[in-house]
Amino acid sequence: MTAAVPADRTVVRARDVRMSYGAVDVLHGVDLDIRRGEVFALLGPNGAGKTTTVEILEGFRKRSAGEVRVLGADPERGDDAWRGRIGLVLQSWRDHRRWRVAELLAHFGTYYPDPRDPVELLGLTGLTGQADRRVELLSGGQRRRLDVALGIVGRPELLFLDEPTTGFDPEARHRFHALVERLARDEGVTVLLTTHDLAEAERLADRIGMLVGGRIRACGTPSDLARQAAAQAEVRWTADDGTHHRERTADPSRLVWEMHRDADGPIAGLEVRRPTLEDTYLHMVHRHADGTDGAAEGEERIA
Numbered sequence: 001m002t003a004a005v006p007a008d009r010t011v012v013r014a015r016d017v018r019m020s021y022g023a024v025d026v027l028h029g030v031d032l033d034i035r036r037g038e039v040f041a042l043l044g045p046n047g048a049g050k051t052t053t054v055e056i057l058e059g060f061r062k063r064s065a066g067e068v069r070v071l072g073a074d075p076e077r078g079d080d081a082w083r084g085r086i087g088l089v090l091q092s093w094r095d096h097r098r099w100r101v102a103e104l105l106a107h108f109g110t111y112y113p114d115p116r117d118p119v120e121l122l123g124l125t126g127l128t129g130q131a132d133r134r135v136e137l138l139s140g141g142q143r144r145r146l147d148v149a150l151g152i153v154g155r156p157e158l159l160f161l162d163e164p165t166t167g168f169d170p171e172a173r174h175r176f177h178a179l180v181e182r183l184a185r186d187e188g189v190t191v192l193l194t195t196h197d198l199a200e201a202e203r204l205a206d207r208i209g210m211l212v213g214g215r216i217r218a219c220g221t222p223s224d225l226a227r228q229a230a231a232q233a234e235v236r237w238t239a240d241d242g243t244h245h246r247e248r249t250a251d252p253s254r255l256v257w258e259m260h261r262d263a264d265g266p267i268a269g270l271e272v273r274r275p276t277l278e279d280t281y282l283h284m285v286h287r288h289a290d291g292t293d294g295a296a297e298g299e300e301r302i303a
């Protein structure tokens with residue numbers, strides 16, 4: 001028997017998306033494909049256009065040009081049913097300062113056909129102790145956790161998280177990471193995350209896209225990115241006379257093999273340092289100037 005062929009697995013598809021604010025071009029042709037059940041992190045320097053991109057995909061911002069499909073629809077024409085399949089982490093509590101936390105979660109649940117139970121949401125986001133407190137009395141990090149709880153109240157198929165852990169303490173951050181992993185693994189939720197925390201991106205994301213100079217310059221797993229950025233590994237060792245050496249190479253195993261072949265005995269202090277996501281990120285940002293200016297037409301595209 002042939003296994004059932006899955007329906008279209010592409011949840012987010014963007015082609016040549018452009019955005020200008022007045023005379024200022026921010027997005028110069030963004031291409032993006034995000035598959036069902038994937039956690040995708042969008043990285044890029046301040047002002048690169050991450051929030052603009054996310055708002056276009058959410059249907060909150062009208063793009064200047066290009067094609068976008070999110071859950072099979074153009075976000076500019078998404079109806080209520082489409083909107084109900086999407087989770088947004090907004091700062092919605094601002095309009096509900098006097099509400100109690102559990103009441104607010106129950107209230108937002110009424111907008112969805114199969115909402116999560118407020119008690120479950122409080123547990124998932126570590127807000128159980130705050131259930132009866134007024135929203136206005138929560139700390140900044142607790143409010144952000146409430147934003148996350150509101151983002152998942154409707155059991156979204158696709159969850160947008162724009163810098164979700166800003167202001168989280170380490171325990172809240174850890175709990176949040178476990179929650180995102182659980183949503184993706186157990187419930188097949190697709191997640192688009194923007195963050196400046198590279199460790200967070202590396203931990204959570206199946207794939208990472210780097211938005212620099214108005215385009216996705218590289219896209220893939222952290223090791224794919226290192227290859228695309230040509231970020232090199234560094235081999236370090238100590239010579240017989242005690243001097244320390246380091247050499248950058250794209251093929252560290254070959255260099256180490258050659259060193260052993262030519263050496264009389266063991267090589268002291270031999271160490272191979274693979275490029276980190278931070279190395280790759282900085283390499284990519286520096287390669288594309290300050291990362292916020294317009295990229296010239298015809299400039300190299302990686303993704």
Ligand SMILES: Nc1ncnc2c1ncn2[C@@H]1O[C@H](COP(=O)(O)OP(=O)(O)OP(=O)(O)O)[C@@H](O)[C@H]1O
Binds near residue numbers: 046047050053
């Ligand atoms: N409503 C707006 N009107 C005019 N310019 C805007 C508007 N919103 C954003 N911009 C500009 O567009 C550029 C991209 O902004 P955006 O917020 O998308 O970047 P970002 O990558 O999310 O940045 P950050 O990492 O700082 O959050 C910036 O130069 C910003 O000043």
